[in-house]
Amino acid sequence: MDLPTGIRSFSYGEDMAVFRTKTHWFWLLLLLAVLFSMPLFLANYWLSVANLIFITIIAATGLNILTGYCGQLSIGHAGFMAVGAYTSVILTTRFGLPFPLVLLSSGIMAGLIGMLFGISSLRIKGFYLAISTLAAQFIILWVISHWDSVTGGTNGLPVPPAKVLGLVLKSQSDKFYLILIVTIIIIFVAKNLSRTKTGRAFVAIRDNDLAAEVMGVNPFRYKLLAFFTGCFFAGIAGSLFAHWTGYINPESFPFTNSILYIGMIIIGGLGTTVGPIFGVIFIQLLDVLVTHVSPTLQAAFPGLSSGFVVGIAPMLFGVTIILFIIFEPRGLAHRWQIFKTSYRLWPFSY
Amino acid sequence: MSMFLQFTVTGIAVGLVYSLIALGFVMVWKSSGVANLSMGQMLLLFAWFAYSMLAQKGIPIWLALILVLVFSLAVGWLMERVILRPLIAQPILSLITVTLGVSFVITGLVSFLWPKGIAALPRLFPQNPVHIGSAIVSQEYLWAAVISLMLFALLSLYFKYNRTGIVMRATADDQKAVQACGIAVTKIFSRSWMLAGALAAISGVLMASIGGITFGLVDTGMRAFSVVILGGLDSFLGAIVAGPIIGLAQMVGGGYLTPLTWPGVNDVIPFIIIIIVMFIKPFGLFGEERIERI
DSSP: OOSOTTOOOSSHHHHHOSSOSHHHHHHHHHHHHHHHTHHHHSOHHHHHHHHHHHHHHHHHHHHIIIIIITOOOOSOHHHHHHHHHHHHHHHHHHHOOOHHHHHHHHHHHHHHHHHHHHGGGGTOOTHHHHHHHHHHHHHHHHHHHHOHHHHOGGGOEEOOOOEETTEEOOSHHHHHHHHHHHHHHHHHHHHHHTTSHHHHHHHHHHHOHHHHHHTTOOHHHHHHHHHHHHHHHHHHHHHHHHHHHSEEOGGGSOHHHHHHHHHHHHHHOTTOSHHHHHHHHHHHHHHHHHHHHHHHHHHHOTTSOTTHHHHHHHHHHHHHHHHHHHHOTTHHHHHHHHHHHHHHHTTSOO | OHHHHHHHHHHHHHHHHHHHHHHHHHHHHHHHOOOOTTHHHHHHHHHHHHHIIIIISOOOHHHHHHHHHHHHHHHHHHIIIIIIGGGTTOOHHHHHHHHHHHHHHHHHHHHHHOTTOOBOOOOOSOOSOEEETTEEEOHHHHHHHHHHHHHHHHHHHHHHHOHHHHHHHHHHHOHHHHHHTTOOHHHHHHHHHHHHHHHHHHHHHHHHHHHOBSTHHHHHHHHHHHHHHHHOTTOHHHHHHHHHHHHHIIIIIHHHHTTTSOTTHHHHHHHHHHHHHHHHOTTTTTOOOOOOOO
């Protein structure tokens, strides 16, 4: 459906490939070239924005696997990210483990904690699950802000820069390459996971978990697997976030972030690979825009209350989420699909 | 012993206010199947509105409280009409997320309109504390308990004898049957949202008069979800019974556990209860266990 006419496949593997035509490959390579050369032409500030966007894309991709593909709503994703971040910092500073190992184990730790809270998903779903993940967020953050001897309590912990293959990643552009590469791997894994037996089992459970069980999908196993995978990605994102900011405390992972992640994947489009990417870029750029424009507005209209700068961002985010749910519940990914199709068919309507 | 008595009285009082919040939630859930996760933010908004009426505008108390009530009904109506009406029969995921969006909007609105972020309501109740046995309890707690109990009585009369109340119960039971009787279900949705708004306003003012107006009111709303879960999502009785249980667990348990564990344990107890209930009895004490068919 997404292909121009006249493209044929001569093997099953060819038919299943994500990138089929030379044009696909051209755009992919161009995108990669632009991404990898970004530190050459972006200022430090925009590089840090890009870093945060990529980290958030990893977290949102995890949430998308859990919520978008498997249908298990989680309002505690920032909590699981916090688990990953703190695991990573503690493993680095206390035990001095090499960074790749730290990254992996913080993902695994977050995944295990996520699975623990996900056990109840066998019997409950929808709102019940949302509330139990909300409880998870509050419990995790409470433990983190009070277990002073390990997590540093509300004072937080300083994070040493990551060391990969003997290189100490200190500058924004060094961190950019690390984060970019991890993001690409994560998106690759997520895209292919959705096409495997596991991914299809997730979708079956989302559409109707009873029917899925009747068809022979083990719901408990796959729900737990979805929780593990989703929170594993959150843990990785948390670990990268810690090493990116250089300092973490419980307030780095507020409950509002958890809500924002859901907003991002809904704005982007649930259950698609590009959805989280679009959603994250949209919301983060909106955030950047607001931080730049609102002080100017404040200066231009002195009559505005002093809370304008603080209050405008959440209001805008909330309105965006509401408008998207009401008018375009399939998100930007759907718009992108429409755009691609009409681009290919232009100037004919079909 | 006086400690225990004190924890018990405050726990029950706070728990009854939790019950009010939970009732607002259950009402919307039963009639329209929408999970309103912005309950805490609504509490905050109405508390601030009451503050600006009472402290900033200096309107007499009775008029100010009526204005708060009218405002809360208007907000409830507006939310249903503008945001939830277009989403009828959408998946639960959208319905939950849209209320989360609303919670963002309200948070932004509150920090926009009342930038100082923290305030104390003018005293609504007499100041001198009351001695119950050996415990000393400030009057706000007792008034909160009394007002909540009165509201429960009023609401149960409303649901029993008032025509709209009866229709609301019928809608909760079977929407199609209600529609077949020629009653506009959307009007009922609207009513239940307005009632939920009013309950949020009353509980917001009560909570604010106990603990002041802070963003902590949002967390209070979140903790009230544990009441909903423990009592059962679709049970009014459950909400009323579970409120004091949660309040007691929070105050008594928190009071005695704080020296043993970390400070602030009373704030997290409701969430731990949620997790425990989910494992043991996910549909709550009085909730109806749904049997699904394909």
